[in-house]
Amino acid sequence: MTIATAHARPNIALIKYWGKRDEVLMLPQTGSLSMxxxxxxxxxxxxxxxxxxxxxxxxxxxTASQVETERVTRFLDLVRELAGSTTRATVRSRNEAPTAAGMASSAAGFAALAAAASAAYGLELDSRALSRLARRGSGSAARSVIDGFAVWHAGVDDETSFAEAVEAPPMRLVSVAVNAPRKKVSSRDAMRHTALTSPFHSAWVDSTARDLEEMQAACRAQDFTRIGELTESNALRMHAVTQSAQPAIRYLLPESIAVFNAVQELRDGGLEAYATADAGPHVFVLSQPEDASAVSDALASLGEVRIAGPGLGVRIEGQGTSTQESGR
Structure with missing residues (x-):
C-alpha cells in the first residue's frame, strides 16, 4: 500500500500527566487515564x-509551517526506520477540533498519522505497538489509539509505555469551548518549564500516581461520583502546578473559571457534574448519560457546547475494525 487514510479522535484525560522523564522516547513521569x-x-x-x-x-x-513539517518528518523517520524505507511522503491532515487550543488535536493527529503512515509503509502493528509509536509523536496520542477509556502506563522504557483499554461506567463529557485565541505556550514547552521551575512539581507527580490508582479502582467499582471527584481535583491540581512555575503559565481564562464555578453550582443544586480542562482554556464536564442534556443546557450561555460519548480509537479507512480488534 502506498497511500492510506486513518481517522482518530481526541481524548480527554480524566487523570492527567504533566511532565516527561524522557523527551526523546516521550516517556511520562506518571501514568494517565482518558476517554x-x-x-x-x-x-x-x-x-x-x-x-x-x-x-x-x-x-x-x-501548507504547514516549517516547525510543524519538521515534527511530522521526525515522526515519519521513525516509521521509515521500522519499515526499512527512505521514501518520502505527502501528509494531508484535517482537524475538526481547534488546533493548539487544549482540545487534544495533537493526540488525534498523531494517532491518525501513526496508523496511516504504518499502513502506507507496509507495517503490521498491533494496538500496543501502534500506541507506542503514536506516543513518539505526541504523548497523549498513545491513548487516542484506544476505543473508549484508556490507561496509559508510564512504564520504564519504550516497550512498557503504552495505552490499553479499561472498563468504566457509562459517562458523557460536555465540551464547553470558550472564546479564546490559539494558546501561546505548547503543552510540550509548558511541561518542561513546569518541571524545571515549579517547587511543587514533585508533589504533583506523587499525588497523580495516587490519583491514577484510585481512579482505576473507581472505574472497576463503577463509582461515578468518585470518578468525577478525582477528575476535577486532578485537573485543578495540574493547572495549579503550571501557575506555580516561574514565570507562571496560565491556560485557564476567566471564562474557563466561570464554567468551573457553574459546574459547582450545578452540583450544589443536585445535578452531578465535574469539570476538567487540559492545557488550554476549554472545559469538559463529566456527567452521567441521563444528565448530559441538562448539563449542556445549563452551560450553553458560557460557550459553544457539545455532548461527547466514548468514541472509537484510530481506524484505517477501508478496514472495518480497529487495530486492537484486528490484531494488525
Missing part, C-alpha cells in the same frame, strides 16, 4: 512520493 471522544475527528492521509526529496505536510488545506 476517547466520539466527536471532533482528525482525518490524515499519507501518500508515499518516491520522486520527492522532502516530506510535504498539508494541514487543513494549507
Amino acid at each position: 476517547t471522544l466520539d466527536i471532533l475527528p482528525t482525518t490524515t492521509t499519507v501518500e508515499l512520493t518516491p520522486a520527492h526529496e522532502v516530506d510535504t505536510f498539508i494541514l487543513g488545506g494549507t
Whole structure:
C-alpha cells in the first residue's frame, strides 16, 4: 500500500500527566487515564512520493509551517526506520477540533498519522505497538489509539509505555469551548518549564500516581461520583502546578473559571457534574448519560457546547475494525 487514510479522535484525560522523564522516547513521569471522544475527528492521509526529496505536510488545506513539517518528518523517520524505507511522503491532515487550543488535536493527529503512515509503509502493528509509536509523536496520542477509556502506563522504557483499554461506567463529557485565541505556550514547552521551575512539581507527580490508582479502582467499582471527584481535583491540581512555575503559565481564562464555578453550582443544586480542562482554556464536564442534556443546557450561555460519548480509537479507512480488534 502506498497511500492510506486513518481517522482518530481526541481524548480527554480524566487523570492527567504533566511532565516527561524522557523527551526523546516521550516517556511520562506518571501514568494517565482518558476517554476517547466520539466527536471532533482528525482525518490524515499519507501518500508515499518516491520522486520527492522532502516530506510535504498539508494541514487543513494549507501548507504547514516549517516547525510543524519538521515534527511530522521526525515522526515519519521513525516509521521509515521500522519499515526499512527512505521514501518520502505527502501528509494531508484535517482537524475538526481547534488546533493548539487544549482540545487534544495533537493526540488525534498523531494517532491518525501513526496508523496511516504504518499502513502506507507496509507495517503490521498491533494496538500496543501502534500506541507506542503514536506516543513518539505526541504523548497523549498513545491513548487516542484506544476505543473508549484508556490507561496509559508510564512504564520504564519504550516497550512498557503504552495505552490499553479499561472498563468504566457509562459517562458523557460536555465540551464547553470558550472564546479564546490559539494558546501561546505548547503543552510540550509548558511541561518542561513546569518541571524545571515549579517547587511543587514533585508533589504533583506523587499525588497523580495516587490519583491514577484510585481512579482505576473507581472505574472497576463503577463509582461515578468518585470518578468525577478525582477528575476535577486532578485537573485543578495540574493547572495549579503550571501557575506555580516561574514565570507562571496560565491556560485557564476567566471564562474557563466561570464554567468551573457553574459546574459547582450545578452540583450544589443536585445535578452531578465535574469539570476538567487540559492545557488550554476549554472545559469538559463529566456527567452521567441521563444528565448530559441538562448539563449542556445549563452551560450553553458560557460557550459553544457539545455532548461527547466514548468514541472509537484510530481506524484505517477501508478496514472495518480497529487495530486492537484486528490484531494488525
